[in-house]
């Protein structure tokens with residue numbers, strides 16, 4: 132095997148604060164305290180000019196770095212994150228994208244908490260029950276703050292499972308209008324020596340408001356998880372990866388061959404593993420279809436279940452007014468947030484939501500606090516692994532049906548993760564007590 136890479140040392144990472152077994156009395160939320168290990172992290176939001184791809188970028192950072200610190204914990208840990216705001220003017224929060232935390236920890240300014248003002252602090256605390264690849268980002272002025280750097284990754288590792296020898300978390304992000312793209316913290320092509328036989332896991336995280344089309348060549352890989360959730364029976368493939376929507380994650384696993392492997396974002400950033408010339412992709416390589424990948428498995432509910440509620444959300448855009456000026460607004464059932472009626476459900480309900488895109492752009496729809504089980508896309512049921520997603524990329528003309536279990540009460544934000552679309556209206560609430 133090759134070198135172990137934890138992206139900054141094994142957890143608990145000393146420079147993020149010490150983790151040790153103590154008991155927490157006031158653990159927020161419904162989960163019991165059983166004396167779990169507490170992982171403490173501090174995130175300080177501050178402005179900083181950074182150099183990205185040779186250009187100076189006036190970034191917003193957590194702890195002076197972009198991306199923000201890569202947070203790691205083990206399943207069952209209590210994660211405690213103290214946010215400090217050292218920005219000069221604007222508020223900030225931290226939202227745990229894809230992590231189904233108690234509502235009060237969800238970090239949505241104006242909904243679950245007030246934005247943390249300059250000079251202020253807020254402590255988030257939740258139990259790391261879900262294993263996998265997630266991320267965090269500000270949820271105040273999000274379309275601007277996330278684009279400028281207020282984001283980082285959160286990886287929760289299973290307690291009793293041997294990790295891959297090389298485990299890399301790679302957010303894909305573009306900076307400014309000129310599309311300087313970073314993969315991890317790097318632009319351009321990065322090369323890394325990896326011994327043949329090394330087990331590798333690459334965790335791709337799209338932290339942008341647009342899709343990316345990353346490509347892995349030179350090896351048969353398995354797509355082992357989507358949006359943090361393991362797929363069932365993922366077989367090795369050389370197909371092209373499907374589009375990675377804004378907010379989404381793909382975890383890829385393979386054993387390093389004797390020849391190099393290339394991960395390429397397709398828009399200016401790439402990672403070459405191993406020695407030798409970069410492999411080139413074959414023309415005509417088919418694209419992996421998420422709904423036909425892996426093998427079926429039992430799920431607690433599905434298309435044949437009896438649903439307590441049924442909603443249809445139609446996404447579109449039109450010319451509207453914003454701040455008195457005509458502009459494109461992004462609509463849900465013809466309305467813009469906050470005038471979109473909330474989805475009112477009851478605790479325990481099984482909810483079916485039909486997501487319809489009548490527009491010309493894709494809308495990666497992201498519900499907070501819940502995962503969606505995909506029931507169908509354009510009327511066709513998944514034929515492979517069950518798909519539990521927190522960001523469903525509804526393309527132009529597409530119709531997806533998803534099931535959501537109302538098991539995490541609160542006032543939740545659901546929205547398009549093209550954050551410009553969200554701030555121009557494409558948001559709604561799911562709420563229940």
Ligand code: C2O
Nearest residue numbers: 226228378497544
């Ligand atoms: Cu990652 Cu409300 O979003």
Ligand code: CU
Nearest residue numbers: 494547549552
């Ligand atoms: Cu959208």
